[in-house]
Amino acid sequence: MHTTFNKSALGIAVLLGLNGAALAQDSLVQKNLSQENSSQEKKAKETYEQIVVTASPAGVSAQEASVSVSSFDEEEVMKLAPRSTAEVFRALPGIRAESSGGGGNANITIRGIPLATGGSKFMQIHEDGLPVLEYGDINFGNADNFLRYDWSVERVESVRGGSASTFASNSPGGVINMISATGEQGGGAIGTSFGLDYEEFRLDFAYGGEVNDDLYFHIGGFARGGEGVRDTGYNGDQGGQVKINFTQLLENGHLRFYFKHLDDRVTTYLPAPVLVKGNGSYGAVDNFDASSQTLHSAYTTNVSTFDSFGNPVNRDLTDGIESEVTSFGFEADLEVAEDLYLLNKFRTSDVGGGFVSPFTDTFGAYGPQSASSMATAICASALDGDGNAFNCDSTSVTLANGPNAGEEYNGLAFLNLLFDTTYNDLGNMINDLSLRKEYANGVTLTAGYYYSKQDIAISWNSWNTFIQTVDGTNSQYLHIEDADGTALVDQGLWAPSFLSWEWDLNYTTTAPYINVGFEVGDNWLFDVSARRDTVQANGELINSCCGGNTDVDINGDGVISGNTEDASASNGFGFGGGVIRLNRANATSQIVDYEASNTSFSLGGSYLYSDSVTFFGRYSEGGRALADRLLQIAGTLNADGSLTSTTSGFDETEQLEFGVKYGTRDFKFNATLFNTVTQDTQAEVTSGLTFIREYEATGLELESKYDFGNGFTMSGNATWTDAEISEDKFNPALVGKTPRRQADFIYTVIPQYDFENFSIGASLQGSTEYYVQDSNELKQDAYVVANLFATWYVSDQFSVSLNVNNATDEFVITESEESAASAGDIIRARPISGRTSSIQLKYAFY
Template sequence: MKKYSTARSLCVPFTFALAALPAAVVQAQEQTVLEEVIVTGVPAGGATKLEASVSVSSVGGDELIDFAPRSAAELFRALPGVRAESSGGGGNANLTVRGIPLATGGSKYMQIHEDGLPVLEYGDINFGNTDNWLRADWTIARIESIRGGSASTFASNSPGGIINMISKTGEEEGGSIGVSMGLDYDEFRTDFEYGGSLTDTIHYHVGGFFRDGEGVRDTGYNGENGGQLKANITKEFEDGYLRLYAKHLDDRVATYLPSPVLVEGGDSYGAVPGYDASSQTLQSQQTNNFTTFDQFGNPVRRSLADGIESKVSAFGFEFEKSLNDQLTVRNKFRQSDISGGFIAPFTDGFAGGTASIADKGAELCASASVAGVGLDCSGGVTALIDGQPADGDQLAYTNLLFDTKIHDLGLFVNDLSFSWENTSGLAISGGLYYSKQAIKTSWNSWQTRMQTLDGSNSRNITYLANGAGIDENGNAVDVVLADNGALTQSFLAWNWDLEYTTFAPYINVGFDVGERMRFDVSARHDEVEARGQRLDGCCGGNTPIDLNGDGSVGQFAVDGGVITRLDSDALLENPGATSAGFIAGGVRVLNSSNAATTNVNYDADNTSYSVGGTFLLTDASSVFARYSDGGRAIADRLTQVGGSLRPDGSLTSTTDGFDNVQQLEIGYKHVGENWSAFATFFNTITEETQAELTSGLTFVREYEANGIELEGDFNFSDSFVVRGNITWTDAEITDDATNAAVVGNTPRRQADFIYTLIPEYRNARLATGLVLQGSTDYYVQDNNDLKQEAYVLVNAFFNYDVTQDLTAYVNVNNLTDEFVITESEEGSAAVGSFIRARPLNGRSANIGITYRF
C-alpha cells in the first residue's frame, strides 16, 4: 500500500498535456501521473497531485499555441476557476478566481509568479498590472495554478491563489525556432529556444521572442514592437543544485481602455457608427503626438504609440542542498528593475450619448469664458479638422488621455526555506521571506481633447466662435478649443513615491495518520513597512494660481474650464513663462509646492493560516478538505481611500492595512485509465478596501461566494480526447460601508458559470481541435441593471507535421467574431445609447511554422 512522501524529485505535472496524448500512452503513464510533483503554493519539496490537499492545475508549454493566445491573460483563461479579462490588449488585464471580486483592475488577490517568485508584490498597482511585465513564449515549460488553499501561507499577498510560469531548464537537449504572422492583422513574430548540457552536471536553456506590427486591432501605427530574452544555467550536485537566471524584456504594446459601444438591447452590444471597439481603436496616426505637462508643470512631448511600455531587467538564483538524509535547505533570490509607461485614450462625456461635432461645439462655446467674460456664440461655431471645415453631423467624443510614466516598480525578493522529514511521516518546512517593492509613478496632466469618433482615423477637432471673447489684456479671442483640439491641458496630475518592505516568516507541519491519511497545518506572519508620499495636484478650485512664481498668472489661466489659446512650440521654447497649468472649474494644480501631500508612514502586520488534510481512497483517488485565512496588504490604492491615513501617514482606526480572504474547500480527485476528474466545493469570504481611478469611487466591502469547480478529461480513443473545466459560483455583496443599496447584489462581472471545453483529434502528423471558452450572463456593474449576455468564444487550432521536425500551424481566436464586453463604466443605459466599455478582441487568425532541432 502506498505511503505518503513529500521529498520527491521535481517532476512535471502535465494534467492537460497528458490528456492530449493518445489513450494508450496515458495508460502507460498512469503511475507516473500519480507520482508527479506540484511545486506551487505547497511545502518545499513539493507534493503529488493526489496527496496535496489543494486544487492545482497545469498547462504544458507545448500547448500554448493551441489556445490561440493574443496575450498571457488569454492563456490564464484556460485555468479552472480563473476569471481572466483580457480586453485590455497585450497587458492591463484583470484577473481573479473563485468569486473573489474584481472591484477595479489588476490582480489583487491572485499573485502571478515566474519560477516561484512574484513578478510584483502587489498585482493591482495603479497602471502597473502584473501582466504588463511578463510575456508568454517558448521558454515556458508549464503554467501551474493553485486556487486558494496553502497559497495564503506559502506566498505573501496571494490568498486567492497563485499562477506560476515555470521556465525550461535544459535537462533535455534540443530546441526550436519559428516565425508567425497575423493573417488578418499586422504582426510578425519570431520565437526561439534551446537547451542542453555543457557537462554531465551543467545544463542550460536560452530563448525569447521578437515581434513587430500594428497589433490585433487597428491603431494606424506600429502598436507592438519589442521582445524578450531569457536564459538560465544549472549546476547539479549530488545533493542539490545551483541555478542562475536572467531575463530582459523590452516590449511595447497598445492597450485599450473603455471606449464607445452601442447598447443593442437583449443584453447584447455592438459597434457604434464608424467605430468597432472590438477590432479598432481610438488611437490613430493623426492624434499620435502631442504636448502635455508632467507632475511638476514641465512641458513634455508624448506619443500614443508608446502604449504599455514594459522594461524589465531581472537576474536571480536558486539554490538547493540536502544537508543530510532528512534536512534540505533552499534559497530563491531575484532582483528586478522595472520601468516603462502607460498611455491610452479614455472616453468621457457620454451623458445620454455621444453628440455630433456641431452639438459639441455649441455646448462648449456656451459654457466657455475668458477672464470671466463669456464668448459671444450668436454667430455660430465653426469646427475645423486639419484646418478645414468639419462635417458637423459626424460624431465626436471627449478624450481624457491616461498618460503615466512608470519610473520604478523594481522588486527585490528573497525566499529562504528548509524542509525536514523523518521516516515516520512527520515533515516540517518553513522559511523567511523578504521583499522590497518600489512604486514610483507619475501621472502627467490628464489632458482632455475633442476628437472624431472614427475607428480608422480619429482626428483632433478645433472649434472657432464666430463672435468674440475678450482676454485679460482686452484682446479679442475667437478660439474655443486651442492646440488643435485641446479642451484643457491640465486636469489632473499625481505622483506616487512609495516603498513597501515585507518580512514574513512561515512554517508548515505535515504528518501521516496511518497509511492513507495526511494532515498539515501552516502559518505565515507578514510584517509590512510602508513609507513615502503621494503628491496630489487636486483641486485648484476656480482661482488662477501663479505656478512658476513669476508674480503673474499669464495668458494660460482661465476661469471657465476651457483653454482659449496655447502654442505648443512656444511652450517648449520658453517653458518658464507658461505657468504650466490652467486653474479653473476644478482643474488640478501641477506644481509640488501647491499640491496636497498624502503621507504614507505606517507598519502593518497580518497572520495567515491554513489547515488541511487528504485521505487516499484508492491508489488512484483521494478526497481532501482545507480551511484557510490569508491576508493581502492594500498598498498604493490605500492612499486614495479617504479617512484611511492620518496627516502623518499612520493608519486610522478604519483599516489595519490588510484585506483578508477566508476559504473553505472540500475536494475529490481521481485519475483513471482513460479519464480523470477533479472536483472542489468552495466557500469564500473576502474583505475589500479599494479605489477606482476612473470613477473616483472607493469600496469598503465584504463579499461571499459559494461554488463548485470541476476539471477533467476523457480519452474516447487513441486519437480523440476531450478535456476541460467548469466553475459554478454564487456570489453576493454582503456588506458595504458607503453604499447600502448594493448589499445583496451580485458583484460586477461575476457569472454563474465559466468554462473551457477542448475537444481534440490527433494522429501521427495532425493535431486539430477547438477551445470553447464560455460564460453565462453577468452584470457589468454592482447596481445589477446592465448585463452582458451569455457567450461562447470559439478558438480553433490546426497543427500539421510536414516532416518529423517541421510543423506548420494555423490558429483562430474568436472564430465566430463574438462582441463581448468585460466591463463598463455605466451600469444602466437605454437601448440605442452608447456606453464606455471594453470588449474582447474580435476574430483574428495567425499562421506560423516551427522547426525543432
C-alpha cells in the same frame, strides 16, 4: 501504499510556489538514476511531472495534494489561440481573466473573489515561484504588464485557494505560476508566426541542453513587431524578451542562475464608445467598431505635456504600455545535513516603462455624441478670462489635423482624457529562505523567512484632454469656435492639465512561516501552516492637481490666447486650459508611514482512497496588504501617514473547500466545492469610486479530460459561482447584489482529434450573463467564444499551425463605465477583440 513524503530523491522542499525546488528534485532524480535503465528514468520523470510546485506543501503530487491545482504545457496553450498572457490564464479552472485590454492591463480574479477594479488583487502571478510584483493591482502597473508567455515557459500551473494563503504573501485567492524550462531535456525550436487578418510578425525560439554532465542551460524568448490585433494606424506592438538560466548540479543539490530582459510595447485598449442594442447586447457605433478598431491614431501620436514637476515633456502614444524589465536571480537547493534541506531563492528586478492610452470620458455632459451637440455643451459651460460667457448663438466644428484639416465635421465626437503615467521605479527585491526537515516517522517540518521590497514610484503626468472624432481609421482632433470665432477647443486641445500626481512609495514585507506535514496510517496526509506578514509602508503622494496660476504658451506661437492657454480661463469644472503647475509650492502631500501585520493559517488533509481516487478538504485564512490604492480612500490615513481606525492595512479572505480527484491513464476528473468570504478596500480611478466591502461566494469547480481512443480527446473545465455583496460601508443599498462582472457559470471545452499527420480542434470558452456594474441593471448576455486550431505535421520536426481566435466574431463587453442604458444609447465599454487568425511555422530540433 503512499510513499511520496519519504522518497529521498524527491525530498527537496517545494515551498511558496518555488518551482525551482521541484526542478531541483528533477535534477536530483536525473542524477540519482543516471546509471539505471532508460525505462526507469522515464518512470521517474513521469512521477516528477505530477509534483505540485506552486504554493503547496512540499513533495506532494497533484493527485495527493489537498489543494485544487491545474497545469498545462506549450502544446495545450496553442489550442487556446491566445493573443496575450491573460488569454493563456483564462482556460484555468476557477480563473476569470478579462483580456479585453490587449497585451497587458488585464483584470484577473478567482473563485468569486471580487474584480472590483483592475489587475489581480487577491491572486498573485509568479515567474519561477516568485511574484512578478508584490501587488498585482498597482494603479496602471498590473502584474501581467511585466511578463510574457513564450517558449521559454515549460508549463503554467495554478493553485486556487487553500495553501496559497500561507505559502506566499498577498495571495489568499491563489497563485498562477509561469515555470521556465531549464534544459534537462536537450533540444529546442524556432518558429515564426504572422497575422492573416491583422498586422503582426513574431519570432519565437528556445534551446537547452547539457554543457557537461553536471551543467545544463536553457535560453528562450521572442521578438515581434506590428500593429496588433486592432487597427491603430501604427506599429503599436513591438519588442521582445530573452530569458536564460544555468543549472549546476552538486553532490547534495543544485545551484541555478537566471536572467530575464523584457523590452516590449503593446497597445492597450481602454473603454471606448459602444452601441447598446438592448440590455445585454452590444455592437459598433457609426464609423467605429471597438472590438476591432481603436481610438488611437497616426495623427495623434505625439503629445506635448508636463511631468508632475511642471517640466515640459513630449509623450509618444505609440509606446502604449511600455514594459522594461531586467531581472537577475538564483536559487540554492541543498541537502545540508541528513534529511535536512535548505532552499533559498532570490531575485532582483529593475522595472520601468510607462502607460499611455486614450480614455473616453464624459465630465458630465461630454459623453460620446455628435460634434455639434458637443460644441454646444462646451460653449454653454465655458467662461473667458474675465469670467464672461462666450457667444453661443452658434458654434462651428472643423477637423484640426489630417488630410482634410479645416473641413467641417459633424460625426460622432468624444472627449479623450489621456491616461499618461511614467513608471519611474516598480522594481523589487525578493528573497525566500527555508529549511525543511524530514523525519523517519513521516513528519515533515518546514520553517522559512520571506523578504520583499517593492517600490511604487509612478508619475501621473499632466493629463491632457482632447476633443476628437470617433473614427476607427485614424481619429482626428477637432477645432471648435463660438459665434465670434473665439476658439473654445484650440486644435483639439480642451484642457492641457486635468491632474498630476507623483507617487513615491516603498513597501517592505517580511514573513516568517512554518508548515508541519504528517501521515496517519497509509492513506491519510495532513498539513498545517501559518504565516505572519508584516508590511512597513513609507513614502509620499504629492497631488499637483488643478492648481497654479501661470499662463503657458502651449502652441508656441508667442502669444497667450484662448481657453487652452489662459490660466484664468475656466471650462466649468474649476480648471482652465492653462492650469499648469510649474512648481510644488502649493501642492498637497500625503505622507505614508505605517506598519501593518496579518497572520494567515491553513489546515488541509487528503484521504487516498485508492491509487486513482483522492478526497481532500482545507480551511484557510489569508491576507492581502493594501498598497497604493489605499491613498485614494478618504479617512484611511492620518496626516502623519499612520493608519486610522478605518482600516487595518490588510484585506482578508477566508476559504473552505472540499474536493475529489479521480485520475487514470485515460480519464481525469476533479471537483471542488468552495466557500469564500473576502474583504475589499478599493479605489477606482475612472469613476472615482471608493468602497469598503465584504463579498461572499459559494461555488463548484469541475475539471476533466477523457481520451476516447482513435485520436479523439475531450478536455475542459467549468465553474459555478453564487456570489453576493454581503456588506458595504458606504452604500448599504448594494448589499445582496451580485458583484460586477461575476457570471454564475463559466466554462472551457476543448474537443481535439488527431489523425495521421494532422491535429484539429476547438476551444469553446463561455459564460452565462453577468452585470457590468454592482447596481445590477446593465448586463452582458451569455456568450460562447470559439477558438479554432489545426496543425499539419509535415515531418517529425517541421509543422504548420493555423489558429483562429473568436472565430464567430462575438461582440462581448467585459466592463462598462455606465451602470444603466437603453437601446440606442452609447456607453463606454471594453469589448474582447473580434475575430483574428494567425499562422505559425515551427521547426523543432532534438
